[in-house]
Amino acid sequence: MKNYTSVHDVADVAALVNEALEIKKAPFAHKELGAGKTLGLIFLNPSLRTRLSTQKAALNLGMNVMVMNLDKEGWALEIQEGVVMDGTTVEHIKEAAAVMGQYCDILGLRSFPKLQDKEEDYSEDILNKFIKYAGIPILSLESATRHPLQSLADLVTITEKAPAGKRPKVVLTWAPHVKALPQAVPNSFAEWMCKADVDFVITHPEGYELEGSFTDGATIEYDQDKALAEADFVYVKNWSSFQDYGKVLSDGKGWMMTPEKLKVTNDAKVMHCLPVRRGLELSNEILDSPSSIVIEEAGNRVYAAQAVLKQMLESL
Amino acid sequence: MKNYTSVHDVADVAALVNEALEIKKAPFAHKELGAGKTLGLIFLNPSLRTRLSTQKAALNLGMNVMVMNLDKEGWALEIQEGVVMDGTTVEHIKEAAAVMGQYCDILGLRSFPKLQDKEEDYSEDILNKFIKYAGIPILSLESATRHPLQSLADLVTITEKAPAGKRPKVVLTWAPHVKALPQAVPNSFAEWMCKADVDFVITHPEGYELEGSFTDGATIEYDQDKALAEADFVYVKNWSSFQDYGKVLSDGKGWMMTPEKLKVTNDAKVMHCLPVRRGLELSNEILDSPSSIVIEEAGNRVYAAQAVLKQMLESL
Amino acid sequence: MKNYTSVHDVADVAALVNEALEIKKAPFAHKELGAGKTLGLIFLNPSLRTRLSTQKAALNLGMNVMVMNLDKEGWALEIQEGVVMDGTTVEHIKEAAAVMGQYCDILGLRSFPKLQDKEEDYSEDILNKFIKYAGIPILSLESATRHPLQSLADLVTITEKAPAGKRPKVVLTWAPHVKALPQAVPNSFAEWMCKADVDFVITHPEGYELEGSFTDGATIEYDQDKALAEADFVYVKNWSSFQDYGKVLSDGKGWMMTPEKLKVTNDAKVMHCLPVRRGLELSNEILDSPSSIVIEEAGNRVYAAQAVLKQMLESL
Numbered sequence: 001m002k003n004y005t006s007v008h009d010v011a012d013v014a015a016l017v018n019e020a021l022e023i024k025k026a027p028f029a030h031k032e033l034g035a036g037k038t039l040g041l042i043f044l045n046p047s048l049r050t051r052l053s054t055q056k057a058a059l060n061l062g063m064n065v066m067v068m069n070l071d072k073e074g075w076a077l078e079i080q081e082g083v084v085m086d087g088t089t090v091e092h093i094k095e096a097a098a099v100m101g102q103y104c105d106i107l108g109l110r111s112f113p114k115l116q117d118k119e120e121d122y123s124e125d126i127l128n129k130f131i132k133y134a135g136i137p138i139l140s141l142e143s144a145t146r147h148p149l150q151s152l153a154d155l156v157t158i159t160e161k162a163p164a165g166k167r168p169k170v171v172l173t174w175a176p177h178v179k180a181l182p183q184a185v186p187n188s189f190a191e192w193m194c195k196a197d198v199d200f201v202i203t204h205p206e207g208y209e210l211e212g213s214f215t216d217g218a219t220i221e222y223d224q225d226k227a228l229a230e231a232d233f234v235y236v237k238n239w240s241s242f243q244d245y246g247k248v249l250s251d252g253k254g255w256m257m258t259p260e261k262l263k264v265t266n267d268a269k270v271m272h273c274l275p276v277r278r279g280l281e282l283s284n285e286i287l288d289s290p291s292s293i294v295i296e297e298a299g300n301r302v303y304a305a306q307a308v309l310k311q312m313l314e315s316l
Numbered sequence: 317m318k319n320y321t322s323v324h325d326v327a328d329v330a331a332l333v334n335e336a337l338e339i340k341k342a343p344f345a346h347k348e349l350g351a352g353k354t355l356g357l358i359f360l361n362p363s364l365r366t367r368l369s370t371q372k373a374a375l376n377l378g379m380n381v382m383v384m385n386l387d388k389e390g391w392a393l394e395i396q397e398g399v400v401m402d403g404t405t406v407e408h409i410k411e412a413a414a415v416m417g418q419y420c421d422i423l424g425l426r427s428f429p430k431l432q433d434k435e436e437d438y439s440e441d442i443l444n445k446f447i448k449y450a451g452i453p454i455l456s457l458e459s460a461t462r463h464p465l466q467s468l469a470d471l472v473t474i475t476e477k478a479p480a481g482k483r484p485k486v487v488l489t490w491a492p493h494v495k496a497l498p499q500a501v502p503n504s505f506a507e508w509m510c511k512a513d514v515d516f517v518i519t520h521p522e523g524y525e526l527e528g529s530f531t532d533g534a535t536i537e538y539d540q541d542k543a544l545a546e547a548d549f550v551y552v553k554n555w556s557s558f559q560d561y562g563k564v565l566s567d568g569k570g571w572m573m574t575p576e577k578l579k580v581t582n583d584a585k586v587m588h589c590l591p592v593r594r595g596l597e598l599s600n601e602i603l604d605s606p607s608s609i610v611i612e613e614a615g616n617r618v619y620a621a622q623a624v625l626k627q628m629l630e631s632l
Numbered sequence: 633m634k635n636y637t638s639v640h641d642v643a644d645v646a647a648l649v650n651e652a653l654e655i656k657k658a659p660f661a662h663k664e665l666g667a668g669k670t671l672g673l674i675f676l677n678p679s680l681r682t683r684l685s686t687q688k689a690a691l692n693l694g695m696n697v698m699v700m701n702l703d704k705e706g707w708a709l710e711i712q713e714g715v716v717m718d719g720t721t722v723e724h725i726k727e728a729a730a731v732m733g734q735y736c737d738i739l740g741l742r743s744f745p746k747l748q749d750k751e752e753d754y755s756e757d758i759l760n761k762f763i764k765y766a767g768i769p770i771l772s773l774e775s776a777t778r779h780p781l782q783s784l785a786d787l788v789t790i791t792e793k794a795p796a797g798k799r800p801k802v803v804l805t806w807a808p809h810v811k812a813l814p815q816a817v818p819n820s821f822a823e824w825m826c827k828a829d830v831d832f833v834i835t836h837p838e839g840y841e842l843e844g845s846f847t848d849g850a851t852i853e854y855d856q857d858k859a860l861a862e863a864d865f866v867y868v869k870n871w872s873s874f875q876d877y878g879k880v881l882s883d884g885k886g887w888m889m890t891p892e893k894l895k896v897t898n899d900a901k902v903m904h905c906l907p908v909r910r911g912l913e914l915s916n917e918i919l920d921s922p923s924s925i926v927i928e929e930a931g932n933r934v935y936a937a938q939a940v941l942k943q944m945l946e947s948l
Contacts, residue, residue, distance in 0.1 A: 064691045068684065296418075372736075494719075596717050615735075
């Protein structure tokens with residue numbers, strides 16, 4: 001694997017999931033593979049799980065890790081071509097990416113969308129320019145439209161916890177939030193579920209339809225109760241509107257996941273990428289109950305990242 | 317040792333001090349002990365000595381270290397139970413602690429008091445919730461009411477520098493400051509001195525009495541000159557009022573430590589946890605003289621942290 | 633080599649350049665040299681290249697690295713002697729430097745000039761106080777008046793790329809900028825070029841003369857076109873006025889480096905320390921053409937830093 005920015009970079013999804021599960025059993029089995037190799041982690045936005053789990057994964061593989069909060073420890077990047085840089089941007093992405101490519105063997109990049117211009121965000125301009133100019137493999141730590149390390153960890157978790165002898169039903173359900181959030185996690189989760197051996201349903205209020213290419217193969221069901229029926233996994237997540245781009249359309253009252261709603265499921269396990277707003281997206285009762293597997297899901301971020309880094313190191 | 321948050325977590329104080337002194341002679345003697353183990357250092361507040369010395373201690377033990385400025389690189393944590401998170405806090409401490417517990421073997425936490433609500437601060441709510449939810453051992457990097465790594469380094473320093481053949485007299489003396497500072501360092505220092513083989517006196521203006529449980533066994537002397545008589549060690553530190561909680565009661569004129577005041581001591585060594593306000597808490601003359609041992613004291617932070625981490629690693 | 637703050641710390645410049653070029657061929661040849669040694673990197677100002685390349689260099693030598701953004705993760709330092717610290721500075725440089733000296737074997741420091749008081753900046757007060765009080769070797773990561781790791785990388789790059797069988801002509805040419813920038817990079821570059829086996833010319837508008845001690849041996853030519861004639865290397869850089877200290881004297885129109893201007897050169901390679909303002913200091917056309925060697929120049933920062941750290945480690 002050269003770059004890792006979406007499920008489309010993965011030759012064999014099931015094999016990658018299995019690799020992560022093998023690594024979970026023996027995290028130090030490949031601790032010589034990364035010797036002398038450097039992973040740079042570039043954050044243009046805050047991070048907790050991705051920051052720590054990816055660092056941990058790289059250390060488990062024997063890599064050196066250099067972390068850079070480019071926005072806080074560095075300066076603002078210019079993205080546009082052919083511009084006269086007489087404003088507030090200090091360095092062009094062309095130079096910044098190429099220079100970091102000189103110092104690292106693999107470069108991880110986190111860059112959120114601005115949620116102001118759909119075309120700009122969905123062009124994945126920053127991620128693509130890093131790929132173009134860094135000259136080394138790029139690992140997405142969440143981009144404008146996808147969060148593929150999260151999605152792999154999600155699929156690893158579903159594979160681990162799936163009821164034996166049946167194709168699991170997985171429901172992605174929209175949840176209320178006070179802020180306008182990116183579509184990256186649900187886009188990416190949908191894209192992976194559509195490639196996985198699961199029965200996949202998405203439910204959300206009208207107006208929150210995701211961009212169609214991510215949900216090809218999924219069932220869209222606007223009635224949350226119907227969607228949840230017999231679910232084995234319920235993935236709770238807020239996102240802002242794609243059509244009315246970046247907007248919060250209503251307060252979403254009634255969409256918070258509660259124990260009451262779970263009754264129609266097949267004793268479903270509840271997932272969330274975290275951070276989660278308790279009492280708003282997901283009830284305190286669920287998060288404090290055995291139905292919630294959000295912590296194990298977060299724990300699997302290490303093994304997902306390690307499987308990806310292993311394949312990237314093997315391709316260097 | 318499982319958690320390290322106060323002297324009460326230490327089975328044998330003298331043995332821990334000796335362990336630190338042994339480590340100082342051979343810092344790399346246990347460099348395989350931490351192989352494959354990860355120390356997470358979580359800062360909710362700024363740090364220099366604690367940050368660097370704890371990192372160094374862990375590296376000396378062969379551990380991997382991941383540092384996270386949660387306030388700056390992450391987001392605000394919610395502490396309250398059962399709340400609807402529709403405000404500015406982004407993640408609940410329950411999830412944050414549990415997730416960091418997935419990525420680390422030991423978690424260090426720095427969390428200052430707000431100095432607004434005595435009960436809230438003295439409940440050590442944040443520290444205790446990390447202990448409750450992280451699922452892994454917690455190392456205090458200074459909490460609302462204590463700074464146990466500092467106190468151990470202080471006792472190591474006193475043990476090293478004590479005059480031969482006598483029980484040393486140690487005086488903790490309040491000093492002026494322009495800001496309202498926590499009681500964590502003096503609380504903790506008092507608690508440790510009361511467990512150590514020293515003659516321990518605390519002096520401060522009226523109104524600055526520390527919470528009684530920390531000073532049980534100490535002599536309180538409001539007359540600074542009387543307190544200093546024949547002292548072998550003078551520990552200078554400002555703190556805000558406990559009774560009139562978090563307040564600066566007066567400008568403290570006359571309480572700054574000076575060479576003049578040291579004359580009644582037994583050629584006392586002067587200590588301070590640093591950072592120190594020169595010319596306000598402690599005179600420039602003392603800090604620039606051989607009486608001051610503040611730098612060696614800071615240097616001992618490494619060996620104190622290493623002794624603690626060694627015992628924590630041995631209990632994993 | 634004890635400290636590394638300028639070319640004057642280097643016993644044999646050509647030998648150091650050769651050492652860097654040898655290290656470039658085999659970066660891990662000395663990976664045991666730094667075992668058990670700690671490099672502290674202290675940033676009082678932002679950094680990308682210096683931060684990552686110096687970290688990488690130290691890791692290649694097997695050192696541990698601790699990075700500290702003192703301004704953001706710590707607090708403001710007091711620099712003045714004998715002051716009463718009742719204001720906003722939290723710790724005196726005397727203690728801060730000495731304490732960091734306790735935790736590290738070599739200390740790197742980045743500290744920019746304020747560009748308000750020429751004498752203050754050119755006294756290199758902060759750097760010199762770190763040297764005086766840290767008690768361990770100091771590595772400049774760019775100080776008020778010099779950037780010696782950059783200059784060494786520049787000379788390494790020129791040595792690598794110089795046309796065979798001729799003494800290369802190197803031209804340092806001033807470029808426009810919207811901000812007032814330090815003289816550190818041009819001072820340092822000039823100082824190194826004057827020690828190197830090159831024909832060295834500096835060109836800039838009147839009023840931008842550098843302090844004479846840095847340019848002793850250089851030809852100053854106010855006519856940019858004349859200066860560029862037959863140049864083998866063109867080093868583009870903005871700086872603020874030294875005479876009218878820290879001021880931007882004009883918009884510098886006409887001084888931006890363009891392909892048109894390069895026509896009189898000997899097919900010159902174009903260099904810049906980065907970050908570069910495209911379309912203002914240097915044209916997009918040049919930066920996107922093979923004439924530009926700015927990325928390789930930045931890449932050489934690793935080997936320059938590694939050669940310096942190697943010599944510093946050998947002197948410990």
